[in-house]
Amino acid sequence: MQKIKRNHKHPLPMNVDALKEKILAFVPQAEVIEGKQYPEVTVPAGKLRALAKELKESDETYFDYLFNLTAVDWPDQSLGVVYHLTSSKHHHYLVLKVKAANRETPVIDTVSDIWRTAEFHEREAYDLMGIQFKNHPDMRRIFLEENWVGHPLRKDYNDEINIVER
C-alpha cells in the first residue's frame, strides 16, 4: 500500500503581488486585479492551457484543486468561463477568467486533463451555456436530452412553453 506523507513544512502562501508578478511574467497580456474576495486573472483564451498547467505544477502556486468551474453569459454579450482555484497545500485562492471569441461557436480549450473534475463541469457548461471545450474526451450534454434545442442558461434563450414571464 502506498503511504501518503503529508508535508507540513511548506512555504508560506504567495501574496497577491507575488502572484501577479508570476502570472504577468508568464502571460504578459493577462489582467490581474485584486478582487473583493479572491484575486482575479483574465487571460486570452489561447494562453489558458499553458497558464493553467503552470499554476498547477509550479511549487509556489500549486493550484491543484479546482473547486468551481462555471460559464457566464456576461452583460456585454460575451460568453466566458470562470475557474475558481485553490491549493491543497498553500490554501490560497485564484479566479481565472477567459472569454470565448464569439457567441455562435464559442470554443475554449479543455482543462479536464489538468484538473479531472473539469470533465463533468465542462460538460455541464456545454449543456447549459453551449461552450465547446476543445479536446474534451466526452463532449456531450450531461443533464438535458441529446435532442434538446438551445442552451437554457444563455440570456437569449427562448422557450415559450416552459418559461412564463411575469
Added chain:
Amino acid sequence: MIEKDTLLEEQEYVINMGPQHPSTHGVLRLVLSLQGEIVKNIQPHCGYIHRGIEKMSEKLTYPQIIHLTDRLDYLSAHINNGAVCLLVENALEAEVPERVKYIRTIIDELTRIASHQLWWCSFGMDLGGLTCFFYGLRDREDILDIFEETTGGRLIQSYYTPGGLMNDIHPNFQKRVKQFITKFRKILPEYDQLLTGNVIMQQRTKGVGKLSLEEAVSYGVTGPSGRGSGFSCDVRKHAPYHLYDKVEFKEALATEGDTFARYKVRIDEMWESMKIIEQLIDNIPEGNYSTKMKPIIKLPEGEYYQRVEASRGEFGIYVVSDGNKNPYRIKLRSPNFSNLSALNTMAKGQKIADLVAIGGSLDYVIPDIDR
C-alpha cells in the same frame, strides 16, 4: 480450420443500473460495461431530476432562493440555506448577532449528524444489513423532532434568513439537544459493535474502491469521501464561517482511501459534531434572533462566492450580481456532482457488488447532482 467457441469467449456487455435501482438512492442511471462480474467502465447519466434551479433563481429574490437550496441536498438543508444567507450577509457587510451564530453552528452540526445517521442506515442496507436501517432511523428521529419543534419542518425547513433566523429557538431546544447528545454518546458505540467490527462488512469494504490523494484532489472529491483519501478539505477549518474558528474540533482524516476509510471518517465526524455542539449549547448568548435587513435585498454589483461544508462535501454558491434584487447568474457547486465524477476511477476493475458498496460510501444525493 478450428472454429472459435464464441459461447465461452470473454465478452464485454452493457447493462443499465438504474434509474430505478435501490442502491443508487434516487434516479441516477449508471451504464456499466461488464466483463463477467467485473466492471470495466461506468458512464453515469444524470439529469432525471434536473429542475433548472440556476435558471429559476435568475428570476427570484435572494430570500426566495433559500427555499430552493433546501431541495438540492435535502439532507444538509440547513447548511445549504446557510450558504445563501452568508453570501448575502457578507456582500452587504451585515453583522449578525452572536446568538444567531451559535444557533446556526449547533443546527448545522445536528444536520450533519442526522445526515450521517441516514448514510449509516443506507450504507448498512446496501451491504445487506437491514438492522442498521432501523437503528439509524430511530436515532435520526430525535434530531428531526428537535428540528420540528424549533423550525416547524422535518426535512426541508428554510429556517435561516439573511440576517438571522425565521424565529427564535423553542424553549425546549437546549434541554432536548443535551438529552440527545447524552443519549447518542451511548448509542454511537453500538453502531461500531453492529457494523464496523463486522467481518463481512470489513471484507467488503477494505481495499475496495481506492482513491489516491492526488486523484481525490484532482477530481475535487470533498467531504468525508475526500478526507478518506487524506485530502484535508474541511471548509470549516480552511475558510471558517459561523463559529467554527472559535470551537475546538479535529478534522477527521484517513489515509487509506478505500471504502472503509470513508466509512470511518463519517463515524469520526459524528463524534466531532457532538463535541462542537457540547461546547456551544450551554453558552448561547441572549439577544436578538435576527437583525433587521432591508425588505428588498439588493447585492452591490460584483461577484461573490461562498463556501460551506455540507455533510457530503464542499457546497459553494457563485453569484454574479448586476445590482438588482435577483442574481444575474448563480452557480451552485454541489459536492455530489464532483464526487460522482470520480466513481469511474474508483470502481473500475471491481465487481458489481463492490460498486454498490462504493456508491454507498460516496453517499450521493441525486437532487444535489442534477440541481
